Structures are given as structure tokens and as C-alpha cells.
Amino acid sequence: MTILALDSSGLVASVAIIAEGTLLAEYTVNYKKTHSQTLLPMLDEIVRMVDLDKKAIDAVAVAAGPGSFTGLRIGSATAKGLGLALGKPIIEVPTLAGIACNLGFVRGLVCPVMDARRQQVYSGIYRFEGDRLITVRDQVPVSVSELIAELNGMDDALTSEGVIFLGDGVPVLREEADRMLSIPHAYAPPHLSMQRAGAVGVLAAQLYAEGHFVPAEKHVPIYLRKSQAEQQRDRMKGKKSGNEPAESDLISVQVEAASKVVEELRARAERNANESCGDPEKKSEGSDGESLKRES
Amino acid sequence: MSVDILAIETSCDETACAVVRDGREVLSNVIYTQIDMHTEFGGVVPELASRAHIDKINYVVQKALNDAGKTLDEVDAVAVTYGPGLVGALLVGVAEAKAMAWAAGKPLIGVHHIEGHISANYIEHPELTPPYLGLIVSGGHTHLVVVKDWSKYRILGRTVDDAAGEAFDKVARAIGLGYPGGPKIDREAKNGDAMAVHFPIAHVNGSEYDFSFSGIKSAVLNYLNHAQMAGDSVNRADLAASFQKAVVDVLVEHTVRAAKDLKIDRIGMAGGVASNSALRAAMEDACSREGFELFIPSPIFCTDNAAMIGVAAYHEYMAGVRSGWDLNAVPNLKLEER
Numbered sequence: 197m198t199i200l201a202l203d204s205s206g207l208v209a210s211v212a213i214i215a216e217g218t219l220l221a222e223y224t225v226n227y228k229k230t231h232s233q234t235l236l237p238m239l240d241e242i243v244r245m246v247d248l249d250k251k252a253i254d255a256v257a258v259a260a261g262p263g264s265f266t267g268l269r270i271g272s273a274t275a276k277g278l279g280l281a282l283g284k285p286i287i288e289v290p291t292l293a294g295i296a297c298n299l300g301f302v303r304g305l306v307c308p309v310m311d312a313r314r315q316q317v318y319s320g321i322y323r324f325e326g327d328r329l330i331t332v333r334d335q336v337p338v339s340v341s342e343l344i345a346e347l348n349g350m351d352d353a354l355t356s357e358g359v360i361f362l363g364d365g366v367p368v369l370r371e372e373a374d375r376m377l378s379i380p381h382a383y384a385p386p387h388l389s390m391q392r393a394g395a396v397g398v399l400a401a402q403l404y405a406e407g408h409f410v411p412a413e414k415h416v417p418i419y420l421r422k423s424q425a426e427q428q429r430d431r432m433k434g435k436k437s438g439n440e441p442a443e444s445d446l447i448s449v450q451v452e453a454a455s456k457v458v459e460e461l462r463a464r465a466e467r468n469a470n471e472s473c474g475d476p477e478k479k480s481e482g483s484d485g486e487s488l489k490r491e492s
Numbered sequence: 493m494s495v496d497i498l499a500i501e502t503s504c505d506e507t508a509c510a511v512v513r514d515g516r517e518v519l520s521n522v523i524y525t526q527i528d529m530h531t532e533f534g535g536v537v538p539e540l541a542s543r544a545h546i547d548k549i550n551y552v553v554q555k556a557l558n559d560a561g562k563t564l565d566e567v568d569a570v571a572v573t574y575g576p577g578l579v580g581a582l583l584v585g586v587a588e589a590k591a592m593a594w595a596a597g598k599p600l601i602g603v604h605h606i607e608g609h610i611s612a613n614y615i616e617h618p619e620l621t622p623p624y625l626g627l628i629v630s631g632g633h634t635h636l637v638v639v640k641d642w643s644k645y646r647i648l649g650r651t652v653d654d655a656a657g658e659a660f661d662k663v664a665r666a667i668g669l670g671y672p673g674g675p676k677i678d679r680e681a682k683n684g685d686a687m688a689v690h691f692p693i694a695h696v697n698g699s700e701y702d703f704s705f706s707g708i709k710s711a712v713l714n715y716l717n718h719a720q721m722a723g724d725s726v727n728r729a730d731l732a733a734s735f736q737k738a739v740v741d742v743l744v745e746h747t748v749r750a751a752k753d754l755k756i757d758r759i760g761m762a763g764g765v766a767s768n769s770a771l772r773a774a775m776e777d778a779c780s781r782e783g784f785e786l787f788i789p790s791p792i793f794c795t796d797n798a799a800m801i802g803v804a805a806y807h808e809y810m811a812g813v814r815s816g817w818d819l820n821a822v823p824n825l826k827l828e829e830r
């Protein structure tokens with residue numbers, strides 16, 4: 197199983213090759229050059245560097261959004277062109293889940309944030325069971341105060357181990373988080389606090405194994421926001437306004453997923469209290485796979 | 493051996509792909525137009541155009557290959573419009589074309605959009621070869637050029653403000669015809685008197701072949717304002733016809749004068765506005781009067797399409813032009829800059 201992974205959702209351009217669970221190559225550039233100039237030359241470079249036969253590629257993974265609209269489209273169009281030419285599917289990796297995977301195995305909550313402008317961040321809330329990513333709350337645009345209130349209001353069972361923030365939105369929220377957040381928190385170091393195609397590819401392998409991939413022609417970015425023109429039109433028509441994402445772009449499992457996670461943690465705490473010989477690495481069954489699925 | 497080129501065009505509001513053989517024969521020509529989507533907003537919304545391109549591009553490319561009875565492996569090169577145009581829209585085509593060419597191991601050729609429009613005439617007019625005079629008029633461009641040789645141009649004049657098609661769109665909106673302005677004014681003008689209102693032909697000081705259309709547009713708006721304040725009713729058909737005549741007159745006048753000055757007796761007209769019936773008729777009249785030979789593509793090759801990009805790419809391909817994997821979209825790409 198060989199996956200080509202791309203992330204051009206933010207300022208960072210990153211490409212990687214994952215083969216049989218091994219990260220063969222990763223090339224990440226955090227520089228202001230446009231992705232249009234960097235992404236394909238970087239891909240070309242790593243493919244040649246590891247002598248990869250393009251025909252051996254099984255799927256193309258792309259950080260599908262949210263992110264800069266133009267950046268997302270460069271990644272998506274690249275993935276779609278590759279998919280069409282190679283006849284291979286696309287694995288759509290939610291950008292924030294991909295960033296969260298930089299911190300696999302961490303205890304406690306992982307909260308990647310991207311600068312979404314207009315005093316907002318795109319954020320998701322995740323946790324890990326071993327290397328397995330579990331979505332506590334799916335990615336949405338929120339204001340910094342909303343995000344902090346949300347974390348402060350979460351069940352103790354979820355927040356007792358604290359939360360780690362990472363991503364290019366950290367500077368947007370750091371000052372307010374330090375002031376207002378009532379749970380323990382920390383910030384990831386620079387090399388883990390950015391989009392990395394290696395992490396995208398690792399999560400993509402998990403998604404692929406669960407059957408979450410699409411034919412290349414079906415893939416479109418997950419924008420999470422309508423265009424300005426549509427927002428304006430909706431305001432004129434008195435519809436839902438502004439920053440709310442299009443209904444079709446929202447995932448409806450958020451609340452349910454979070455409550456399931458809480459139930460699960462409680463149940464496990466009880467189990468652990470009753471029988472102290474449980475296997476800590478054993479993965480719990482249940483809702484996990486669903487929480488990453490994008491309902492379209 | 494024939495050369496088959498797969499070409500992609502996404503510079504504005506048309507997602508297009510074509511396969512063209514030897515720069516003349518169109519094996520397939522697929523266009524997905526977004527016009528209905530933009531009509532609601534009264535013009536092209538760049539972000540929506542980009543979103544629609546990424547949504548539709550693979551379907552359009554696959555259909556172009558299927559229609560041509562070709563696989564990607566069987567084409568000789570991949571070509572793509574990389575400017576001028578809307579940057580977000582261009583980027584979709586550029587990224588898609590680069591990835592396809594790279595994955596399939598094919599050469600990549602970046603094509604200038606205007607060069608594509610000029611090249612559209614070669615599809616149906618095999619007898620047309622450089623040198624000749626080219627007039628390219630569309631929603632985004634108004635260029636008068638000497639086509640010196642294949643892929644070699646000298647710009648004589650261009651618009652200093654609005655493109656001709658842009659003026660059509662703006663006036664159409666002002667007189668309540670809506671978007672897209674070109675075809676709507678064309679239709680409305682057929683029932684009007686072109687001599688009803690006189691709008692001045694604008695000349696640009698110091699550059700005899702340049703165009704200016706914002707003056708004509710403002711004159712129409714002023715006329716409407718005055719009529720409204722005086723309580724006069726406005727005959728929309730007359731206004732459309734009079735405005736159209738003013739634009740057509742200046743386009744024909746400059747073209748004929750340039751042809752005479754440079755002693756060129758063949759004229760190739762192209763671009764979306766080249767479909768305008770009044771412009772076609774007036775240019776045909778003038779050319780037959782002056783003894784010039786006139787070439788105009790069918791309307792399907794006047795609008796933005798990828799077949800014309802495949803034709804332009806063929807001449808670049810034969811000249812050995814190849815683009816790198818770092819090819820970028822250049823929204824204000826100049827014709828001489830390639």
C-alpha cells in the first residue's frame with residue numbers, strides 16, 4: 197500500500213510518500229512561495245529520491261480542508277490530476293485531523309487551530325487511543341472565546357489530562373487561552389505545530405483501511421465557509437449569515453461523538469476500577485471510525 | 493506522425509478541455525459553462541468560478557479524452573492556459589494539468605490565453621497562415637496585433653480601460669438586460685435604431701491604435717440619468733443598438749486603418765465579442781469594401797474553449813517550448829512576455 201500525501205492548506209507546502217506503514221520521504225517547506233510553484237517540484241523530487249515507480253501508487257491523500265481556499269484548490273487539483281492520470285482514488289483527510297496526527301500517542305486533548313481570519317480559528321478537538329485518532333469535536337470555524345469556553349465547559353473526564361494546542365492559529369489564541377483557559381494546556385513545539393504531509397499520509401492509511409476514499413472526480417475541498425458573494429446574498433435574503441458554514445459542509449456527529457467519548461471514558465474508568473489487569477493498549481470498539489467520516 | 497495535444501482552459505468561467513491533432517484538427521472539444529451560476533450575481537464571481545472549476549474539471553477532462561477516443565498515455569503533450577485571467581480559476585487548470593502531465597510522463601506547455609483566441613482561426617481556416625492582422629475582442633481583452641509568425645506577435649493597440657465585452661456587460665446591467673451583456677445587447681439591438689443616439693467614438697491621445705470603452709459606457713449612463721431626470725422614456729432597443737454601433741465602429745475603424753497603414757490585407761478576428769452579429773457584419777462590409785480577406789471562427793471557437801489552446805500549444809510544441817513543474821498562473825500575463 198503506497199500513498200502519496202499532499203498538504204497545501206496553509207502557508208506550509210508538504211508532500212510525503214508512505215509505503216507499507218513506513219514514511220519513505222517527506223518534504224516540507226514553510227516559506228511564502230506560492231504552492232503552485234513548490235508543490236509539484238517537491239513531489240517530483242521525493243519520488244525520484246526514493247526511485248518510486250508512479251504506477252505503484254495506490255492512492256493520493258490530500259489535506260482536504262479547511263484552509264486557504266486557493267491553497268486547498270492547488271492541493272485538490274494536483275490530487276485530482278494525479279488521480280485521473282494514475283486511475284487511483286483520493287483520500288480526503290480533514291486538515292485539522294491531519295495536523296492533530298503530528299501528536300499521535302499524546303494523552304489528553306489535542307486541539308489544532310488554523311488562523312481563519314475575521315477573529316476566528318478553524319479548530320477541531322481530538323484525542324488519541326494509542327496511535328488511533330478519535331474526533332471529540334469535528335473541525336469548524338469558531339471565535340477564540342467560543343473555543344475557550346467550549347474547552348472550559350467540557351466534562352472533566354475529557355479534560356483532566358489537559359489540552360495541547362498546535363498549528364498556525366496558535367499565535368491568534370495564545371494570549372487569550374493563557375488568560376481564560378481553566379484546564380491545563382500547552383503548545384506543541386515548532387516542528388510539530390505545522391501541516392506535515394507525513395501525518396496526513398499516516399491518517400490517510402487509517403481512513404483508507406476503513407473504506408474512506410473517493411474517486412478523483414468526486415473530490416472537492418472542504419471549505420467550511422461559503423464565498424463572500426454567497427454570504428452577502430444570503431444576508432440580503434435574510435438567511436443564516438456570515439461565518440456560519442454551509443449546512444452541507446457541516447458534520448452532524450459533533451455532539452453525539454463528544455457524549456459517546458465521555459460515556460466511553462467513564463465506562464473504562466469503572467472497568468479499570470473493578471479489574472485492574474486490563475490491557476491499556478487494547479482499542480475500544482465503537483463509534484471511532486464514524487467520527488472522521490465526512491458526510492456528504 | 494501526428495501530434496495530439498490535450499489542452500485545458502480555466503481562465504474565467506468556462507471549464508474546458510480538448511484534444512487537438514497537429515494544431516488543426518479538433519478531436520474533441522468539451523466546455524462546461526458556469527454562466528447560469530454567475531447570472532444570479534450579475535457577473536463572474538471569482539471564488540465561485542474557482543470552486544466550480546475544481547468541482548467539474550475531471551469530468552470535463554475525461555469526457556474530452558473519451559470523445560477523442562484517446563487515453564492520456566496516447567496524447568503527446570498536455571497544454572494549459574496559465575494567463576491572463578482570474579488567478580484562482582487559472583490555478584485549478586494549471587495544477588491539474590501539471591499533475592496529469594507529471595504522472596503520465598508527458599511534456600507540459602503553458603499557453604497564453606490571447607494566443608489561444610488568435611489560434612482559434614486556424615481550426616476552420618487551414619489557408620490562414622501568418623503574417624496577418626489580428627483583432628481579439630472578449631469580456632476581458634481587446635487587442636489589435638500583428639501576427640508576424642507562428643507564436644510571434646506585435647501588439648499595435650489594446651484597451652486602456654474596460655475590455656469591449658466588459659463594456660457590453662456594464663451597459664447591459666445599466667439598461668436592465670442583465671448578464672451576460674454581449675448576447676443580450678446583440679439581440680435587443682436587432683429591434684432598435686442604431687442612429688437614434690449618437691455616442692462619441694473615443695480616441696486615446698498619443699496611441700493611435702489603442703481603445704477606450706469606459707467613455708462610451710459613461711455616456712450611456714449619463715444619457716440614462718438625463719432621461720430619468722427629465723422624465724423621458726428611454727427606448728431600450730434604440731439605446732442598445734446605438735451603444736453597440738459606437739463600439740463596433742471604433743473596432744472596425746482601428747482595424748481597417750491599421751491594415752491600410754501596415755499594408756496587410758488579411759484580418760483574423762477572434763474572442764467572445766467576435767460572435768457579435770453587428771461586429772461581424774460591419775467588419776465583413778469594411779473588408780469587402782477595402783478588398784481585405786476576413787477570417788472569423790465559428791461562435792463555439794470564439795467563446796473561451798480549450799481547442800484554441802491546443803492549437804496554440806501545437807506551434808509552441810513544434811518550436812520546442814516546454815514548461816517546468818513550477819509553472820505558475822500569471823493573471824496579468826503579457827502577450828510578449830512568454
